[in-house]
Structure formats: C-alpha cells, structure tokens
Amino acid sequence: MAQYPMTAHGAELLRNELNELKTVTRPRIIESIAEAREHGDLKENAEYHAAREQQSFCEGRIQDIEGKLSNAQIIDVTKMENTGKVIFGTTVTIMNLETDKETRYRIVGDDEADIKNNLISVNSPIARGLIGKEVDDVVNIETPSGTVEFEITEVEYI
Known part of the structure; x- marks a missing residue:
C-alpha cells in the first residue's frame, strides 16, 4: 500500500x-x-x-x-539538517521576478494543504517546481495565467 x-x-x-x-x-x-x-x-x-x-x-x-x-x-524537517534544498515539509520564500513580490509557502501533504494559510500540497505545480531546488535558484512555474519566473530567496526547516 x-x-x-x-x-x-x-x-x-x-x-x-x-x-x-x-x-x-x-x-x-x-x-x-x-x-x-x-x-x-x-x-x-x-x-x-x-x-x-x-x-x-x-x-x-x-x-x-x-x-x-x-x-x-x-x-519532521525540524529534526533534519538544513541543506538549503527544498524538500517536503520545508518553508520556502520565493520572489516573483516580474513583480518583485515575495511569497512564503510550506510544502505539506495533500490533507494539510490550505492555500489561504500558504500551505501547499507537495503535488501542486508550485511545489513540484520547487522540490529539489536551492536558495538563489530561478524556477519557471506553470500557473493558470502562464509561466512565471520565481527566485528562491529562503529555505527554512521549521
């Protein structure tokens, strides 16, 4: 199972x-x-x-x-060493390179996801685009309004 x-x-x-x-x-x-x-x-x-x-x-x-x-x-990411890599459970701050707007997300399981509280599912397009990346990486994420370029500014294991 x-x-x-x-x-x-x-x-x-x-x-x-x-x-x-x-x-x-x-x-x-x-x-x-x-x-x-x-x-x-x-x-x-x-x-x-x-x-x-x-x-x-x-x-x-x-x-x-x-x-x-x-x-x-x-x-439980709080018990892991922060390598700066985005993994399940991390809190990630990303900046939209077009608008310079920063957003902070926590990558969680499907049942925990709550976009109003910036908790995104590990299976969401944003999370899938961020997993495995590191601070200062630039990622292109498909959104309903098209491809958006983000820079990862912070990765926290909290």
Missing part, C-alpha cells in the same frame, strides 16, 4: 480530529439516534434519518483518518 507523506503537525491535527470524533461526536450521535427512536415510527422520523446520516458520515471520516494515519510517512 502506498505511503502518504505528512508533516508531524499534520499528523497531530488528524489524531486530534480522530479523538474528537470518537470521544465526543460519535457518543452524541448515538444519543440522538436513541432519542429519535423513542419518538416512534422510524419510517417518517426525520430526526432519526438525519442522525443516521450523521453517524454514517462520522464513521466514514473515522475510517478515512485511521487509514491515512496507518499509511502516513511522517516527516
């Missing part, structure tokens, strides 16, 4: 979500189902059907998280 790269922080977030689902959400849903059952006829009981749907979603998410964690390859 394939291994999925994940940062230590991302794995911790998934573990916390899993714990929340198992200890808070699941018991609450079971209680809702029991309450709805007491109302009688289950065929026309909207509360019962809504609670069963929630239960199905919750159990599916629990299985999903457990599967991801069991196949996770957790990479």
